[in-house]
Amino acid sequence: xxxxxxxxxxxxxxxxxxxxxxxxxxxxxxxxxxxxxxxxxxxxxxxxxxxxxxxxxxxxxxxxxxxxxxxxxxxxxxxxxxxxxxxxxxxxxxxxxxxxxxxxxxxxxxxxxxxxxxxxxxxxxxxxxxxxxxxxxxxxxxxxxxxxxxxxxxxxxxxxxxxxxxxxxxxxxxxxxxxxxxxxxxxxxxxxxxxxxxxxxxxxx
Amino acid sequence: xxxxxxxxxxxxxxxxxxxxxxxxxxxxxxxxxxxxxxxxxxxxxxxxxxxxxxxxxxxxxxxxxxxxxxxxxxxxxxxxxxxxxxxxxxxxxxxxxxxxxxxxxxxxxxxxxxxxxxxxxxxxxxxxxxxxxxxxxxxxxxxxxxxxxxxxxxxxxxxxxxxxxxxxxxxxxxxxxxxxxxxxxxxxxxxxxxxxxxxxxxxxxxxxxxxxxxxxxxxxxxxxxxxxxxxxxxxxxxxxxxxxxxxx
Numbered sequence: 378x379x380x381x382x383x384x385x386x387x388x389x390x391x392x393x394x395x396x397x398x399x400x401x402x403x404x405x406x407x408x409x410x411x412x413x414x415x416x417x418x419x420x421x422x423x424x425x426x427x428x429x430x431x432x433x434x435x436x437x438x439x440x441x442x443x444x445x446x447x448x449x450x451x452x453x454x455x456x457x458x459x460x461x462x463x464x465x466x467x468x469x470x471x472x473x474x475x476x477x478x479x480x481x482x483x484x485x486x487x488x489x490x491x492x493x494x495x496x497x498x499x500x501x502x503x504x505x506x507x508x509x510x511x512x513x514x515x516x517x518x519x520x521x522x523x524x525x526x527x528x529x530x531x532x533x534x535x536x537x538x539x540x541x542x543x544x545x546x547x548x549x550x551x552x553x554x555x556x557x558x559x560x561x562x563x564x565x566x567x568x569x570x571x572x573x574x575x576x577x578x579x580x581x582x
Numbered sequence: 583x584x585x586x587x588x589x590x591x592x593x594x595x596x597x598x599x600x601x602x603x604x605x606x607x608x609x610x611x612x613x614x615x616x617x618x619x620x621x622x623x624x625x626x627x628x629x630x631x632x633x634x635x636x637x638x639x640x641x642x643x644x645x646x647x648x649x650x651x652x653x654x655x656x657x658x659x660x661x662x663x664x665x666x667x668x669x670x671x672x673x674x675x676x677x678x679x680x681x682x683x684x685x686x687x688x689x690x691x692x693x694x695x696x697x698x699x700x701x702x703x704x705x706x707x708x709x710x711x712x713x714x715x716x717x718x719x720x721x722x723x724x725x726x727x728x729x730x731x732x733x734x735x736x737x738x739x740x741x742x743x744x745x746x747x748x749x750x751x752x753x754x755x756x757x758x759x760x761x762x763x764x765x766x767x768x769x770x771x772x773x774x775x776x777x778x779x780x781x782x783x784x785x786x787x788x789x790x791x792x793x794x795x796x797x798x799x800x801x802x803x804x805x806x807x808x809x810x811x812x813x814x815x816x817x818x819x820x821x822x823x824x825x826x827x828x829x830x
Contacts (some may be wrong), residue, residue, distance in 0.1 A: 426679075426717065429711060433714075439610065446728060483719075484719045487723065490708070498773070498776040505778065506779065555784070556771065559787075559811075562811060565652070565654055567652040570803065
């Protein structure tokens with residue numbers, strides 16, 4: 378019974394939302410209501426997620442694990458930001474400066490580490506993937522794009538060479554679109570499989 | 583005819599094809615794709631269980647990514663397969679996410695497995711649900727200390743994530759852990775292609791729950807995907823031809 382009920386709710390809500398795109402005027406009020414419910418549920422789920430985060434760090438404190446220091450810093454920062462956010466409006470200069478002056482440098486430093494790691498990983502490409510057509514194509518394309526984007530080649534845009542270079546520089550875009558089309562196709566089928574109950578992640582099959 | 587209508591026709595064809603394929607009995611006549619990456623992942627999972635090392639399955643940073651819809655749902659749909667492998671092991675699996683709704687749904691999937699299979703190890707301590715941070719970079723900052731030297735066995739990436747995933751991968755690789763990546767943004771796929779051997783990109787991203795189990799259901803879903811892919815390629819080629827001919 379529980380399985381049938383779950384499937385009925387899923388199918389009903391999904392068909393309603395899909396139908397809402399086709400018959401917008403007719404289903405707009407109901408669709409709006411269902412979307413609002415969805416947003417409230419997602420908001421509640423986000424709060425529960427924050428609860429998971431807090432529980433993990435509080436549990437680290439009590440277990441006295443090696444990351445106890447980091448968990449302590451996290452909890453102090455979390456509650457300080459929460460209380461400050463509740464008392465002060467988000468437009469408050471002190472609050473926004475306080476948050477941004479900590480958050481931005483930390484994020485920038487992580488991105489800097491990422492840039493170095495990326496450079497190192499690109500040097501290991503052939504070792505990771507071997508000499509396959511895909512890895513060679515990736516390498517050639519990346520090098521070619523780097524040289525072109527650096528602007529060191531004096532290429533006249535409307536000359537025959539310029540047009541060939543322009544064509545070649547559009548190839549990565551075509552590749553990206555191909556991958557996105559494939560992912561869209563896969564995403565469509567995942568959605569349909571859940572909608573038609575071929576796939577039931579919410580239930581044991 | 584508008585592009586919206588074309589999209590609807592495509593969705594309708596996909597649904598009809600999936601429904602028609604229910605009535606086809608394949609009996610191993612339809613070839614299932616061989617994906618070494620998936621075989622490696624399963625081997626790495628088993629090895630990690632046997633040696634008592636940690637297994638991480640990351641579900642991504644968004645349940646409904648705008649540009650890549652379906653990735654969050656796909657991440658949840660692979661979970662039962664991981665959980666069934668874990669049924670005889672006493673803990674060690676962590677399901678990580680940067681999105682509260684993903685964490686909540688993952689918990690529901692785990693609890694359903696526990697309820698239906700009466701496997702207490704899948705409950706609470708068995709499969710832990712963790713939200714290391716609510717944004718991609720805070721998630722990275724929270725996850726990296728957890729991938730400690732003694733416990734890095736395997737890391738499987740599903741769902742939506744960005745190029746910051748390279749930092750997670752690098753942390754596990756330096757400890758000789760096994761990595762499997764499927765999904766992520768376009769930038770993440772490019773970045774992971776550089777450093778991960780077992781990576782699925784493009785439409786192969788969605789292959790995981792079907793490919794290792796060569797049954798009728800897997801065959802019918804792959805058949806639908808192949809027919810749609812062929813239709814898409816033909817449509818693109820016809821479009822190019824019409825554009826070159828000056829019709830479009």
